[in-house]
Amino acid sequence: MVNRAVLPLALSVPLALLDAPAAHALESRQRELVAALPLAVRSVQSCGHWHEGEADGSFRLVVADVDDGAGTELYIQWLRDPTPAGGPALLRSVPVRELNDDHAQVEITELRCLARKTATTLEVRGWFEHDATPRLHTWRLELLPAGAYRLRPGAPR
Amino acid sequence: MFVIAPNGQVQSPRVRPALCPTLERGPLPLVHGIVVHQTDSPTAAATLAAWRQPGAYGAHFLVDKDGTVWQTASVLRRTDHVGYIKSRCIAEHNCTPAEFAQLRGRRPGHDTGTIELRKPFPRRYPMNADAIGIENVSRALRRAAGGLAFEPLSAAQVESTRWLVDELAQTLGVPLTEVYRHPEVSWKLESEGASAQW
Numbered sequence: 643m644v645n646r647a648v649l650p651l652a653l654s655v656p657l658a659l660l661d662a663p664a665a666h667a668l669e670s671r672q673r674e675l676v677a678a679l680p681l682a683v684r685s686v687q688s689c690g691h692w693h694e695g696e697a698d699g700s701f702r703l704v705v706a707d708v709d710d711g712a713g714t715e716l717y718i719q720w721l722r723d724p725t726p727a728g729g730p731a732l733l734r735s736v737p738v739r740e741l742n743d744d745h746a747q748v749e750i751t752e753l754r755c756l757a758r759k760t761a762t763t764l765e766v767r768g769w770f771e772h773d774a775t776p777r778l779h780t781w782r783l784e785l786l787p788a789g790a791y792r793l794r795p796g797a798p799r
Numbered sequence: 800m801f802v803i804a805p806n807g808q809v810q811s812p813r814v815r816p817a818l819c820p821t822l823e824r825g826p827l828p829l830v831h832g833i834v835v836h837q838t839d840s841p842t843a844a845a846t847l848a849a850w851r852q853p854g855a856y857g858a859h860f861l862v863d864k865d866g867t868v869w870q871t872a873s874v875l876r877r878t879d880h881v882g883y884i885k886s887r888c889i890a891e892h893n894c895t896p897a898e899f900a901q902l903r904g905r906r907p908g909h910d911t912g913t914i915e916l917r918k919p920f921p922r923r924y925p926m927n928a929d930a931i932g933i934e935n936v937s938r939a940l941r942r943a944a945g946g947l948a949f950e951p952l953s954a955a956q957v958e959s960t961r962w963l964v965d966e967l968a969q970t971l972g973v974p975l976t977e978v979y980r981h982p983e984v985s986w987k988l989e990s991e992g993a994s995a996q997w
Contacts, residue, residue: 708986709907709908709986709987709988710907710986711906711907711908712883712906712907712908712909712985712986713908713986743856744839744939744987744988745836745838745856745857745880745882746856746879747882747883747908747986749908749909769908769909771882771883771908771909771912771985772856772879772882772927774916774927774928776909776913
């Protein structure tokens with residue numbers, strides 16, 4: 643049985659150690675990579691897993707700005723998990739064409755990942771440039787293996 | 800000068816009807832401006848097929864590569880072809896202190912556009928609610944340096960667009976100073992409409 647009163651104290655010790663200078667270990671190995679991330683990349687996030695045959699992996703979502711952030715584009719990436727035989731790999735990078743339309747521009751304000759064992763669903767919220775009265779729209783995407791997805795527009799709110 | 804039928808159809812041997820009611824959103828009681836666009840499509844047939852789908856977005860006219868002018872929506876009905884509009888007073892360096900205060904810190908797109916759409920014309924640019932749209936069939940091509948750029952209009956498109964702009968401007972009482980390339984009034988690829996002339 644865990645003593646709940648002691649738990650925060652126990653957690654605080656390793657956290658304090660993380661604050662100390664790491665004199666004998668590699669530090670922030672991806673600093674250059676992160677610093678070089680293009681300004682137009684608004685967000686990158688993982689969202690659930692896929693499984694197909696012998697292969698397993700995860701989904702990665704990339705939101706990129708267009709026209710200085712007046713609009714956004716959404717891309718879904720299929721990453722293969724690392725295996726004893728090799729490291730992780732980017733298998734596919736697919737634009738969500740329905741939301742990446744220059745003549746019907748969307749600005750994504752929120753991505754909500756609903757990852758379950760059986761399915762991964764993504765809820766996208768955003769503004770739409772042709773609304774005479776501004777209102778947030780919701781789209782739902784079911785993320786599928788092998789570079790596929792299924793889009794279901796939701797009702798504006 | 801055009802004769803306009805009661806249904807908003809232009810009566811001219813040079814304008815071929817290809818009305819797509821799917822593009823029309825509501826009445827267009829006043830026209831304050833004309834906005835020139837470029838599609839990203841290989842042919843007029845491909846654009847017309849897309850514009851006939853329910854909920855499609857497009858403009859009132861479509862100019863084919865060979866200069867053929869198609870009328871795709873009534874000039875008495877609104878189509879959604881402009882999107883969020885930029886701040887006109889910022890572009891023209893004549894914002895009032897109150898406008899400056901409203902726009903300070905606002906981002907492009909929704910943030911700025913929702914402020915602008917509440918302004919009366921001509922304090923703002925023409926928008927979906929009071930602009931006629933002319934699309935030109937063309938492709939956006941990937942540049943070696945990255946990103947996309949629209950191909951220039953064909954000579955026939957330049958000539959037809961100029962003619963159509965002049966006729967519409969005269970018929971609807973729109974001064975040529977209120978005719979714009981899409982990226983002048985909204986946040987779009989800078990190359991859109993760059994080769995159009997009027």
